[in-house]
Amino acid sequence: MKALLAFAPLFRRRTPSLLLALLLSLITLLSGVALLGTSGWFITASALTTAGLAFNLFVPSAMVRGFSFIRILARYGERLVGHNATLKLLSDLRGWLFAALFPRLPLPDRSLRHGDLVSRLTADVDALDTAFLVAIGPLLGAMFIGAGMTVLMAFVLPAAALPYGLAMALAVLAVPTALVTVGRRAGQKSVAANADMRMGVLDGLSGLADLNLLGALGTTQHRFAETVDAAGYWRLHLAGLSTLGGMAVQLLAAVALVATLWAGLVALDAGQIEGPVMVGLLLAVLGSFEATAVIVRSVGKASGAMAAAERLQALTDIAPSVMETAAPRDLPQDGTIAFEGIGFSYDGGAPVLADASFVVFPGERIAIVGPSGGGKSTILKLLLRLFDPQAGQISIGGVALTELRLADIHAHMALLSQDSPVFIDTIRNNLLIGRWDASEDDLWSALQRAQLDTYVRALPKGLDTVIGEAGRTLSVGQVRRLCLARALVSNAPVLLLDEPTDALDRQTEEAFMQTLATGTDGRTVIMVTHASIPEGTVDRVLTLQNGELTVA
Ligand SMILES: Nc1ncnc2c1ncn2[C@@H]1O[C@H](COP(=O)(O)OP(=O)(O)OP(=O)(O)O)[C@@H](O)[C@H]1O
Numbered sequence: 433m434k435a436l437l438a439f440a441p442l443f444r445r446r447t448p449s450l451l452l453a454l455l456l457s458l459i460t461l462l463s464g465v466a467l468l469g470t471s472g473w474f475i476t477a478s479a480l481t482t483a484g485l486a487f488n489l490f491v492p493s494a495m496v497r498g499f500s501f502i503r504i505l506a507r508y509g510e511r512l513v514g515h516n517a518t519l520k521l522l523s524d525l526r527g528w529l530f531a532a533l534f535p536r537l538p539l540p541d542r543s544l545r546h547g548d549l550v551s552r553l554t555a556d557v558d559a560l561d562t563a564f565l566v567a568i569g570p571l572l573g574a575m576f577i578g579a580g581m582t583v584l585m586a587f588v589l590p591a592a593a594l595p596y597g598l599a600m601a602l603a604v605l606a607v608p609t610a611l612v613t614v615g616r617r618a619g620q621k622s623v624a625a626n627a628d629m630r631m632g633v634l635d636g637l638s639g640l641a642d643l644n645l646l647g648a649l650g651t652t653q654h655r656f657a658e659t660v661d662a663a664g665y666w667r668l669h670l671a672g673l674s675t676l677g678g679m680a681v682q683l684l685a686a687v688a689l690v691a692t693l694w695a696g697l698v699a700l701d702a703g704q705i706e707g708p709v710m711v712g713l714l715l716a717v718l719g720s721f722e723a724t725a726v727i728v729r730s731v732g733k734a735s736g737a738m739a740a741a742e743r744l745q746a747l748t749d750i751a752p753s754v755m756e757t758a759a760p761r762d763l764p765q766d767g768t769i770a771f772e773g774i775g776f777s778y779d780g781g782a783p784v785l786a787d788a789s790f791v792v793f794p795g796e797r798i799a800i801v802g803p804s805g806g807g808k809s810t811i812l813k814l815l816l817r818l819f820d821p822q823a824g825q826i827s828i829g830g831v832a833l834t835e836l837r838l839a840d841i842h843a844h845m846a847l848l849s850q851d852s853p854v855f856i857d858t859i860r861n862n863l864l865i866g867r868w869d870a871s872e873d874d875l876w877s878a879l880q881r882a883q884l885d886t887y888v889r890a891l892p893k894g895l896d897t898v899i900g901e902a903g904r905t906l907s908v909g910q911v912r913r914l915c916l917a918r919a920l921v922s923n924a925p926v927l928l929l930d931e932p933t934d935a936l937d938r939q940t941e942e943a944f945m946q947t948l949a950t951g952t953d954g955r956t957v958i959m960v961t962h963a964s965i966p967e968g969t970v971d972r973v974l975t976l977q978n979g980e981l982t983v984a
Contacts, residue, residue, distance in 0.1 A: 453510055590697055809850065854906070858898050916944070927957045
């Protein structure tokens with residue numbers, strides 16, 4: 433519940449629409465109760481009146497028609513306004529989540545696998561955005577109807593007011609509270625099992641070929657079946673609780689009905705109430721309990737929403753790997769990058785860098801070589817300020833990275849990482865991510881420097897060819913070259929290239945090195961590589977060994 437309350441500010445932003453939806457839902461419920469009450473009174477009164485001569489048929493029949501008309505319109509309006517507010521809430525929640533997520537990337541928690549993150553980004557957000565519509569709204573509506581009916585009873589049939597009020601309070605407050613308390617664990621387990629199921633599907637699909645080749649498909653299927661069984665078990669558990677809750681509410685409705693009938697008959701005998709009014713009241717009592725049936729159905733959703741809120745909140749508990757400075761300085765004109773006495777280890781583990789230093793002047797091209805796992809890619813991550821070093825300082829033009837805006841640092845340096853992604857989109861749009869206002873000529877020039885222009889020109893749709901998920905319609909080497917072209921399209925004065933020639937054949941690798949020597953338009957280049965570097969490609973080669981950098 434505390435986690436759910438943490439999202440109150442987001443709900444508050446949509447207060448007017450949510451209040452309107454609540455008002456319309458109240459009108460729907462009230463007209464439903466009034467419709468039943470009036471019908472009961474009308475039918476009984478006309479049956480009791482001889483030949484209907486002394487009874488005015490027109491007023492009650494107009495009321496019945498009026499209430500049913502109001503009910504239809506109010507329900508339609510409630511759905512329209514409520515769903516509109518929910519969709520807006522959905523976009524607010526997604527915005528909140530991405531804003532919370534970005535400063536925490538790359539996530540340190542390795543247990544948070546891709547599928548689990550997808551689950552949080554989709555199912556958990558969905559469970560939370562409908563919390564008002566399916567849980568909070570109906571609960572408030574039923575409370576209002578219950579209170580209103582109790583007041584009405586106090587005037588018309590005082591003896592039934594107390595039992596009715598008690599039964600209603602139990603149905604609206606005690607039953608849902610008990611269900612939420614008892615169903616809390618099942619709600620959490622159900623949300624977690626659903627997330628596991630989603631992870632199983634995503635992992636299974638992406639690793640299907642390997643699992644097949646390794647003969648591990650059976651084991652994976654078996655594990656997936658267990659996850660599905662667990663999800664089914666907890667869902668059944670929640671459904672069972674919901675059924676029990678429904679039974680409890682029906683029982684309370686029966687108690688309220690019998691108490692009203694009892695008190696009504698006594699009052700009728702004493703001449704304190706008229707027969708048609710008593711029948712109308714009885715039907716209104718039945719109608720008012722309809723509002724509580726929705727709550728019971730919603731309790732499962734409410735438990736799910738609470739568990740989802742906890743899982744989303746847990747993301748914000750992860751400390752961001754770097755903190756943005758409160759008073760940032762502007763990027764200096766001088767683009768000299770200084771890496772001075774850097775000591776770094778991941779999460780307090782073994783040191784990756786120890787007293788590593790180098791300086792790159794604007795327009796210089798340097799290569800960093802060294803053994804695998806030595807920390808070369810880590811240097812690029814530190815330059816982008818994805819992590820802060822524990823010792824030493826990294827600066828641009830004499831200003832420490834910690835004093836600059838993260839957005840400025842990221843605009844200043846374009847990265848081609850070992851796992852740079854391509855998106856299910858056209859080649860053009862994949863390139864435009866580098867610079868959204870790049871011209872057609874800029875795109876072709878970058879493709880040519882990345883040695884991909886001949887291939888793209890031969891495609892029937894050229895730049896507008898859609899590449900599949902994760903670039904499936906391209907070879908690994910072509911994906912690398914496309915990502916390289918994207919980095920070249922960007923206007924960033926510094927290019928950080930992590931194994932840019934990885935997966936390229938010898939000929940393309942040599943051509944790329946040539947491009948690097950002549951086609952980087954005077955930009956600063958810091959390249960991490962295992963490839964052999966032809967003479968004249970870079971100004972300096974640094975070797976990273978045992979956490980220290982030396983000139984090769
Ligand atoms: N996010 C991370 N969390 C914890 N340890 C990490 C992380 N990233 C890298 N490491 C570890 O830090 C060390 C240096 O990794 P890094 O990727 O910088 O090496 P590298 O020299 O680029 O290797 P390669 O040439 O194989 O790409 C390795 O031991 C690696 O396991």
